[in-house]
Amino acid sequence: MDGDPELEITGVAGIEEAGPGQITFVSNKKYAGLARTTKASAVLVEPGFAEIAVATVRVKDPYLAFARTIELFYKAPAYAPGVHPTAVVAGSAKLGLNIHIGAYVVVGDDVVVGDDSVILPHSVVYPGARIGARFFCHAHAVVREFCVIGDDVILQNGVVVGGDGFGFAKKPDGEWHKIVQSGTVVIEDGVEIQANACVDRASVGETRIRRGAKIDNLVQVGHGSSVGEMTLLCAQVGLAGSTEVGKNVILAGQVGVAGHCTIGDGVIATAQSGIPNDVAAGKMVSGYPATDNRQWLRSVALFNRLPELLRGLRRERE
Numbered sequence: 001m002d003g004d005p006e007l008e009i010t011g012v013a014g015i016e017e018a019g020p021g022q023i024t025f026v027s028n029k030k031y032a033g034l035a036r037t038t039k040a041s042a043v044l045v046e047p048g049f050a051e052i053a054v055a056t057v058r059v060k061d062p063y064l065a066f067a068r069t070i071e072l073f074y075k076a077p078a079y080a081p082g083v084h085p086t087a088v089v090a091g092s093a094k095l096g097l098n099i100h101i102g103a104y105v106v107v108g109d110d111v112v113v114g115d116d117s118v119i120l121p122h123s124v125v126y127p128g129a130r131i132g133a134r135f136f137c138h139a140h141a142v143v144r145e146f147c148v149i150g151d152d153v154i155l156q157n158g159v160v161v162g163g164d165g166f167g168f169a170k171k172p173d174g175e176w177h178k179i180v181q182s183g184t185v186v187i188e189d190g191v192e193i194q195a196n197a198c199v200d201r202a203s204v205g206e207t208r209i210r211r212g213a214k215i216d217n218l219v220q221v222g223h224g225s226s227v228g229e230m231t232l233l234c235a236q237v238g239l240a241g242s243t244e245v246g247k248n249v250i251l252a253g254q255v256g257v258a259g260h261c262t263i264g265d266g267v268i269a270t271a272q273s274g275i276p277n278d279v280a281a282g283k284m285v286s287g288y289p290a291t292d293n294r295q296w297l298r299s300v301a302l303f304n305r306l307p308e309l310l311r312g313l314r315r316e317r318e
Contacts, residue, residue: 003055007041012070015040023057025066044069079118096133114151126162132189144201150189150211158196161185165200165207165223165241179203181223188229191215200241210247222259234271246281268293 010021015031018024018040025044026035035043035052042055044062059065079100083089087105096115101107103121111125114133125131125143132151137143141155144162155161167179183202188211193199195217199207202224209215209227216235221227225239228247233239237251240259245251249263252271257263264281274288286296 002051002058003042007055009042011073012066013040015043023066023069025062027061027063027066079120084121090127102139108145129162144185147185147187147201149187150191152190153187154192156192156194156197156217159193160198161187161193162201163198165203167203167223167241183207183224185209188213194219197221216253228265 008021009023013019013022013024015024015026015034015038018038020039020041022040023042023044024038024040026032026049035045038054040054042057043052044065045056045058046062047058047060049056049058081098081100083101084103084105086103087101089095089101089107090109090111092109093107093111095113096117098116099113100118102119102123105119105121106124107113108125108127108129110127111129111131113131114135116133117131117135119125119137120139122139123137123141126145128146129143129149131143131149132153134152135149136154138155138157140157141159142161143149144160147162149161162185164181167181168176169179171177181201181203183205185199185201186206186208187199188209190212191209191214193215197215197217197219199209199221200223201207205224207221207223207225209221210229212230213227215221215233216237218236219233220238222239222241222243224242225244227233227245228249230247231245231249233251234253236254238256239245240257242260243257244262246263246265246267248266250268252269254272255269255275257275261275262278263275264279264283266282267279268284269275269290270286270293273286273290275285275290277289279285279290284293285291286293
């Protein structure tokens with residue numbers, strides 16, 4: 001640390017909002033200049049960051065350090081073990097130790113919920129679901145029948161796990177026949193699914209979200225899809241049915257993937273990319289149809305010059 005080691009820190013804030021007694025961070029060079037004018041008492045920075053007037057704490061990853069610092073100051077609500085009198089819990093359900101069941105929660109027949117779990121008001125767990133330990137289910141989330149959820153899973157408000165996949169077969173008379181979605185959803189350990197996202201059950205087999213994956217608000221995971229370990233699906237990503245997404249993939253906001261595509265490990269797709277075909281491991285793609293990011297950047301630059309190039313061609317013809 002550079003500065004007074006006895007400095008008292010009473011809170012955390014962003015670099016533009018921080019004031020005396022608070023600590024902030026710089027991990028993006030875009031905000032480096034703000035570190036010289038911040039009113040914060042201390043700033044988390046990388047080891048090679050230039051000296052500034054306020055105290056600095058030099059760490060390898062300021063963003064991760066700031067995330068852990070927030071945990072020191074934010075006190076989340078505590079939920080005492082017990083079942084609210086308005087909750088409806090089937091007699092055949094098996095609840096572990098130290099579980100909190102909130103108001104108007106419904107837990108169906110033959111459900112299993114692991115120890116130290118919290119299910120908040122108006123959430124519903126359908127019959128036959130299997131849920132691990134330390135499950136945290138925010139209000140109005142739904143876990144459908146026979147779904148399997150591992151340990152340390154978080155469902156934010158309005159999540160639906162195991163809703164019917166979008167499957168219909170056209171009959172000779174032109175009407176659509178609903179295909180029974182007899183499969184299930186498996187959510188592995190350490191997954192977080194954020195508000196109003198949907199993970200559809202498979203028609204047969206399973207839809208699987210693997211360990212440590214994080215799914216943002218309003219994401220749609222189609223039936224029979226698989227999402228790899230530690231993958232990020234950002235807001236409004238849509239995976240059509242039977243999509244295979246590898247591990248450590250990042251699909252940025254509003255990326256769409258056509259059905260039956262395979263996205264290799266470590267792929268990054270920038271915002272609003274449309275992916276109609278398989279993408280090899282390690283690629284960075286952009287645009288629609290999604291192509292190599294560098295090629296896409298060159299194409300966009302050229303596209304913006306088309307009026308100028310067209311004028312030049314016309315002058316040559318004259």
